Amino acid sequence: MKILVVNVNTTESMTDAIAASARAVASPGTEIVGLTPTFGAESVEGNFESYFAAVGVMDAVTRYEGSYDAVVQAGFGEHGREGLQELCEVPVVDITEAAGHVASLLGHKYSVVTTLDRTVPLIEDRLKLAGLDARCASVRSSGMSVLELEERPKDAVKAIVAEAELAVTHDGAEVICLGCGGMAGLDEAVAAATGVPVVDGVTAAVKLAEALVGLGLTTSKTRTFAAPRQKRVSGWPLSPGTGPVK
Amino acid sequence: MKILVVNVNTTESMTDAIAASARAVASPGTEIVGLTPTFGAESVEGNFESYFAAVGVMDAVTRYEGSYDAVVQAGFGEHGREGLQELCEVPVVDITEAAGHVASLLGHKYSVVTTLDRTVPLIEDRLKLAGLDARCASVRSSGMSVLELEERPKDAVKAIVAEAELAVTHDGAEVICLGCGGMAGLDEAVAAATGVPVVDGVTAAVKLAEALVGLGLTTSKTRTFAAPRQKRVSGWPLSPGTGPVK
Amino acid sequence: MKILVVNVNTTESMTDAIAASARAVASPGTEIVGLTPTFGAESVEGNFESYFAAVGVMDAVTRYEGSYDAVVQAGFGEHGREGLQELCEVPVVDITEAAGHVASLLGHKYSVVTTLDRTVPLIEDRLKLAGLDARCASVRSSGMSVLELEERPKDAVKAIVAEAELAVTHDGAEVICLGCGGMAGLDEAVAAATGVPVVDGVTAAVKLAEALVGLGLTTSKTRTFAAPRQKRVSGWPLSPGTGPVK
Amino acid sequence: MKILVVNVNTTESMTDAIAASARAVASPGTEIVGLTPTFGAESVEGNFESYFAAVGVMDAVTRYEGSYDAVVQAGFGEHGREGLQELCEVPVVDITEAAGHVASLLGHKYSVVTTLDRTVPLIEDRLKLAGLDARCASVRSSGMSVLELEERPKDAVKAIVAEAELAVTHDGAEVICLGCGGMAGLDEAVAAATGVPVVDGVTAAVKLAEALVGLGLTTSKTRTFAAPRQKRVSGWPLSPGTGPVK
Amino acid sequence: MKILVVNVNTTESMTDAIAASARAVASPGTEIVGLTPTFGAESVEGNFESYFAAVGVMDAVTRYEGSYDAVVQAGFGEHGREGLQELCEVPVVDITEAAGHVASLLGHKYSVVTTLDRTVPLIEDRLKLAGLDARCASVRSSGMSVLELEERPKDAVKAIVAEAELAVTHDGAEVICLGCGGMAGLDEAVAAATGVPVVDGVTAAVKLAEALVGLGLTTSKTRTFAAPRQKRVSGWPLSPGTGPVK
Amino acid sequence: MKILVVNVNTTESMTDAIAASARAVASPGTEIVGLTPTFGAESVEGNFESYFAAVGVMDAVTRYEGSYDAVVQAGFGEHGREGLQELCEVPVVDITEAAGHVASLLGHKYSVVTTLDRTVPLIEDRLKLAGLDARCASVRSSGMSVLELEERPKDAVKAIVAEAELAVTHDGAEVICLGCGGMAGLDEAVAAATGVPVVDGVTAAVKLAEALVGLGLTTSKTRTFAAPRQKRVSGWPLSPGTGPVK
Structure with missing residues (x-):
């Protein structure tokens, strides 16, 4: 596979x-x-x-x-x-959805701890569309940008743990989802510090x-996710080697 | 302005x-x-x-x-x-949202009549994120593609009116929103046929x-819609005259 | 007009x-x-x-x-x-609804800052019926009565700003609605203090x-808001010049 | 008492x-x-x-x-x-609320059968504010006006039973609420015809x-339902013997 | 009766x-x-x-x-x-449901104060299934176990009152429900301390x-609560005198 | 494993x-x-x-x-x-939840087709508590009892397919979940007949x-699902070999 x-x-x-x-x-x-x-x-x-x-x-x-x-x-x-x-x-x-589904199997409510505050509403919106909001206790921001996660991993863990603990004690979360692809690998440290299962979306x-x-299952092609209809699409695909967008 | x-x-x-x-x-x-x-x-x-x-x-x-x-x-x-x-x-x-907001000012519930069935879930999702789903009675498909609206305007009106009438009699809609930018101009015909206010999103x-x-109001720049952060973005803008995507 | x-x-x-x-x-x-x-x-x-x-x-x-x-x-x-x-x-x-609709166009979530605490549930109920609750982060009370707004405008601004700031920092509001017709005219002061758009319902x-x-649109007369049926209504209209209520 | x-x-x-x-x-x-x-x-x-x-x-x-x-x-x-x-x-x-509360104790979902179609949204709104909408399968109209209930009781029962049966077979209702004070007394006939419990709001x-x-309990006076504040209210009470509205 | x-x-x-x-x-x-x-x-x-x-x-x-x-x-x-x-x-x-229904008749929102934190999600789930969550401001834990309620009634009242006061001042509750059958009899003390109506589920x-x-009403037997179908059920009833489970 | x-x-x-x-x-x-x-x-x-x-x-x-x-x-x-x-x-x-989670990954909305009508509300309740109701288009009954599934497999497939097709064409389902453990093995037949992915809960x-x-994840032991507290539990475990219930 x-x-x-x-x-x-x-x-x-x-x-x-x-x-x-x-x-x-x-x-x-x-x-x-x-x-x-x-x-x-x-x-x-x-x-x-x-x-x-x-x-x-x-x-x-x-x-x-x-x-x-x-x-x-x-x-x-x-x-x-x-x-x-x-x-x-x-x-x-x-x-995002993978994390929410897995977290739902592990506890009554889960929280997400993400990077910057400005990304919180995006995550909330995605969870809402996925129907995963009902059991989401909160989406919290660690205040760390994506690139800071790479540059300052210790500070990142500290900031994430702090929010994760608030999620557990204050929001009622029983599971924490790491809210950034760049947090992959931090799950063990956060789990050790908080005592609750920590879900990384990538894994x-x-x-x-x-x-x-x-x-043996795949996306339904019946309605929403049917293949695009045959039509004129200009400028696609976009990447180099296929020439400038026309 | x-x-x-x-x-x-x-x-x-x-x-x-x-x-x-x-x-x-x-x-x-x-x-x-x-x-x-x-x-x-x-x-x-x-x-x-x-x-x-x-x-x-x-x-x-x-x-x-x-x-x-x-x-x-x-x-x-x-x-x-x-x-x-x-x-x-x-x-x-x-x-989409403009139509929903205006329709909400005109009746207890509204419905959207759109083009192909496959676009219904997209509209439902946008209305949900906009918080405009609570008063939306239904999103119905006329079965007409966007281009058919231009090519067969009479058939389009007929198909839209048929669904609009079902929305009113069956779903409890009191207002109809035309669910496609390409339906601009059809509002009067649909209103005449159904007897309810018809909202075109463009107008x-x-x-x-x-x-x-x-x-004197504009988008809040406090959180979700703050200007993008300064960072390296390659390949932007995309259109011709600015060279191929790099 | x-x-x-x-x-x-x-x-x-x-x-x-x-x-x-x-x-x-x-x-x-x-x-x-x-x-x-x-x-x-x-x-x-x-x-x-x-x-x-x-x-x-x-x-x-x-x-x-x-x-x-x-x-x-x-x-x-x-x-x-x-x-x-x-x-x-x-x-x-x-x-109330005008403020909610306009605020929805300006930010991801909005809060209302109103007068006395006892009016908060009334506002929450009206927003719920209008379908405007999904994007309302909170309705907060400034503790000022309607008449105090007129008598002590400076204190009013101060109290409203304090709650507006909490709405932004604590509740995730990106827009503030002034929750009283008598607050018309305070929007600029509150906007200056909080840095977010402030919506006055009257304007x-x-x-x-x-x-x-x-x-060219008006209220749908199809169902909920059809004209009252012809029937005996005693005591209407109520005001002087039309005699005592009978 | x-x-x-x-x-x-x-x-x-x-x-x-x-x-x-x-x-x-x-x-x-x-x-x-x-x-x-x-x-x-x-x-x-x-x-x-x-x-x-x-x-x-x-x-x-x-x-x-x-x-x-x-x-x-x-x-x-x-x-x-x-x-x-x-x-x-x-x-x-x-x-309205009494009927909803009692019906909730008797079945998984309930429906309301009311008079004219135009009153359906009013009932839906009241149930929503009362938090009684989650278990309400539907509010259906019998098409009979309030006064017709008195004038044509047999037709009324027939029309109500027809809708009640649809509520049970189509909407999943297990209990029927009679949606008009003037329907008091029709509960037995409707129950006999449909085989489900019928709740009259008055009783x-x-x-x-x-x-x-x-x-020994009464309305909380803490917030929403505190007694009206002392203030100038003109024209109250309204009824004869207290003079014209001033 | x-x-x-x-x-x-x-x-x-x-x-x-x-x-x-x-x-x-x-x-x-x-x-x-x-x-x-x-x-x-x-x-x-x-x-x-x-x-x-x-x-x-x-x-x-x-x-x-x-x-x-x-x-x-x-x-x-x-x-x-x-x-x-x-x-x-x-x-x-x-x-649980009785308390929620009665509380709904007495105030705009109610809270439950229960025993241990681990029982909060059970109560939330029951209220959600009963459709009683919409007007529930919060379910709060007093930290007292069921048996401690009997053994240390004074501490219990103190802990319950503390949470009830937070429910009123912080969560907007106007009525308090005692969230344990073993709290029967504490309602007066809690009401005296908080000034809001206190509902005991048993009464x-x-x-x-x-x-x-x-x-003259009883459970609908139409669908969800119809009598169990005739079938082989082993080990029932369970209690002594009826022999060991087979 | x-x-x-x-x-x-x-x-x-x-x-x-x-x-x-x-x-x-x-x-x-x-x-x-x-x-x-x-x-x-x-x-x-x-x-x-x-x-x-x-x-x-x-x-x-x-x-x-x-x-x-x-x-x-x-x-x-x-x-x-x-x-x-x-x-x-x-x-x-x-x-039940496994089917809902998997179906959510495959289409915009899913439906469940189950056995008897009386089990529909049980499934709806479990999906609601699991937060899986938002994307569930419908729960439909095939009218077949659990034992009939074993005894009359051909009739069962026919009845399930009929409801599955209604779910797709009428309710907007893009995925079907088989709503009974005893339907394991029928997924291919139903998928072949309906053209949409069919999820069996067991697999x-x-x-x-x-x-x-x-x-490496397991249930959170932080709150809801912590091990039962040490206390006197009589009659447990129940099964033979451990003596009668005491």
Whole structure:
């Protein structure tokens, strides 16, 4: 089984970290391929960047030339999953939703601890559309930007743990979801500090993707996620080698 | 006052029709400028096209060189409004939401009649995020594609009226919203046939944009819609003249 | 265009202030007529007073002898809008709902800052019925009564700003609505202090009323707001000159 | 124990029927006093009439000179209960809510069958504010006006039974609430025809009022339903003998 | 009228206290019979114990040999009420739901103050299924276990009052529900300290049961609560005298 | 890895079928152990049976003497999962919730097709508590009892397909969940007939259980699902060999 794990930003070191994290939980026989969009923002922390990332991710997956069995979109709270579901025949799993589904299996309520405050509403919106808001106790911001997670990992853990503890004691969370693809690998430290299960979206998504493939199930093509209709689309795909946008 | 009315597809005749519709209700002194994305789909009827359109609309607005007082995004049920709100200092009004807000002022419940069945969930999702779902009785599909609206206007009116009548008699709708930018101009015919107020998103959005400008109010820059952070974004803007995506 | 702006209490100085506020944003050619009920409470801060005000407002509008194009009901959180919609052929806009609709166009979530704590549930109920609760972060009380707003404007601004700041920092509000018709004119001071857009219901309602009239749309008469059925109604209208209630 | 049962319309024969129905279930030692407003509509079937009735009911209760232990507001879907709760020290029970509470104790979901279609949204709104909507499967209209219930009882039962059966078979209702004070007395016929429990709001409210009095509990005066503040209220009370409205 | 009041735990002194509390509000002519399950936990404070209690309660009621007119299940937040409704022809009232219904008649919002924090989610879930969550401001834990309520009544009152006051001042509650069958009898002390109405589920349930019997209404047998189908059930009933489970 | 798959009824042939179904999707290295309660109903189709089954399942798992890595509760819509989560250190997956989570990853909305109409509300309630109701388009009954599924498999498929098709065309479902553990194995036939993905709860639960184990995650023991407190519990465990209930 081969799973494409697509970063939403253009920082390749983050793609590598995400892919490594994915590989750490992948079953024997599951190959993980990390993809980085060829355009977009170096980190995604807002709506403009997220919409641009949605297109960057679709572009990267569309251009990928090998075969694959599932796609994981590795941006927490980002747009675009529905577009991928139209374009792909194989299952698509978004890490935001993967985290929410897995957390729901582990406790009565869960909280998300994410990066900057401005990304909180994006995550809330994605959870609402996914129907995962009813058991979400809170989405909290650690105040750390995506890039700071890489640069100052100790401070990041400290800030995340502080919010996670508030989520547990104040909001009633029994499980914590790490609210950024770039937090992959911090789960153990946060779990040790808080005493509750900590879900990382990337690893959760890989295991859910494996589960769907194992079940022989894929995205319904009946209505919302039917393949795009045949029509004139100019400027697609976008990435270099296919010439300028026309 | 100058309002940019941005089509979400690349069909210029549709941009012209939308702009004409906008001008028909604009107050004296309001200038309407129609914009067409330089790339994208000829009609937007699904998630891939809609996400791509979101970027096309942001690109078109970003590249517009004059000044303006408000932006209307003229795609019913499409993605991208939140990105525009980050990029613009002036108010941004999405026609889906404009229709819902205006309809809410006119009746106890409203329904939307849109084009293809596959776009129904997109509209439902946008209304849910906008908090406009509680008073939405139903979103119904006429079965007509966006381009068929232009090509077979009589059939379109017939199909829309049939669904609108079901919305009123069966779903409890007291107001009908036309669920496609390309339906601008059909409101009178549908109103005559059904006897209920019919809201066209484009004209509604223009009047709401005028209202916001008249109130001296614009998008809050405090959190969700703060300007994007300074960071490296490659490949932006996308359109020709700015070179290939890098 | 002529818009009736109806105060819900019997304090004429407040009607004057409301009307002045309305005129400040009215488009050229829009005439504002302030109406005061001939009976009722000098300020409305509870359910008994609000239900009595509903009848007072309907009485005042019914007895108005000129023609008009729209009605604004200028009581925040008060009952009665649905009755006016039955009695009038022209659009009716309630300032509570106008504020909520406008705020929804400007930020991801909004809060209301009102007068006394006891009025909070009334406002919450009106927003819930209007379907405007999903994006309302909180309704907060400043602790100032309606009449204190007039008598101690500086203290009022201070108290409102304090709650508005909590709404922004604690509740996640990105926009503030002033939750009392008598707060008209305080928006600039509160905006300056908090840095977020501040919506006054009266001015918002005037612009929405102008928008509806400009769109040629009025209340649906299909079901909920059909004109009252022909029947025996004793004691109506209520006001002097029409004799005692029989 | 003495319970005031207040009709919302001015038709005394209906007050008599309601009081008789109340007496039929009252415990030994419970006295039922029927009150009719001295002004208002002969039947209440819309918002204008309902708001006017709210004031008529408050007027009637305020002017009542004896002591009493509880008040039942006998208008299904009507406004005003919250005002009565402010004005009274004793418990106030609205028949709409009483029916919903009792029905919730008897089945998984319940439906309401009411009079004219135009009153459906009023009932839906009252149930929503009361938090009784989650288990309400539907509110259905029999098409019979309030006065027709009196004039054509056999047709009324037939029309109500038809809708009740649809509620059970189509909407999943397991209990039916009679959605009009004037339907008191029809419960047995409807129960016999449908085989499900049928709740009449008037009798339900009487028993709930007895329960509250028996528990020694009354309306909380802490916030929403605190007594009206001392202030100038002109024109109150409204009814004859107190002179014209000033 | 005879009402079975069934404790959910095996502590007979608690059954006695509950029955005494029930008798204190029962109408003349209402006989209260307290039942204790013959197996189960000495106190119920979690899901395992609660599910076991559900079966213990059904067993106790099934084996009761006399006739009776209603059943009260006296465990706050516990499972099992739906099973009793299937097994009994007479009305069944759960004290959690009884408290919520009565509280809803007394104030705009109510809170529950219960025992241990771990029982909060059970209560929240029961209120959600009963449709009583919309007006529930909060469920708060006093930190006292069920057995501590008996052993340290003064500390219990103190802890409950502290949380009740927070519910009123911080959560907007206007009514407090005592969230444990073992709190019966503490209502007056808590009401005196907080100034708001305090609802005890046991007494509330008794009066609601009397109301239902007085109305001649019982559980709908149409769908959810139809009697169990004829089939092979081994090991039932469970209690001694009927032999070991087979 | 070893997964206990616990049937909720006492029909061993059904346990065998469920276990076979589980084994068909289990990863290499995953051992499936089927458990049958030693007491309970031969099929579970209502609340009494379901509550009794909850205890039977807890009894069976508690008495199981080997070690295991996860538990699957194989009753669609049944009670008891929360109790198991308290008693077990390993992850517990309920097939109702597993089906809902997996279906949510495959389409915009899903429907459940179950056995008898009386079980529909049980399933709706479980989905509501699991937060899986927002994307559930409908729960439909095939009219077939659990035992008829075994006896008349062809009729069962026909009846299920008929409802599944209505769910897709009428309710907007894009995925179908088979709403009974006894339907395991019918997924291919239903998928072939309807053209949409069909999720069987048993297989879905096995793969989710494997995913949780693979992630090294288990139930949070922080609050709701902490182990039962030390206390006197009489009559437990229930099954033969441990003597009669005391």
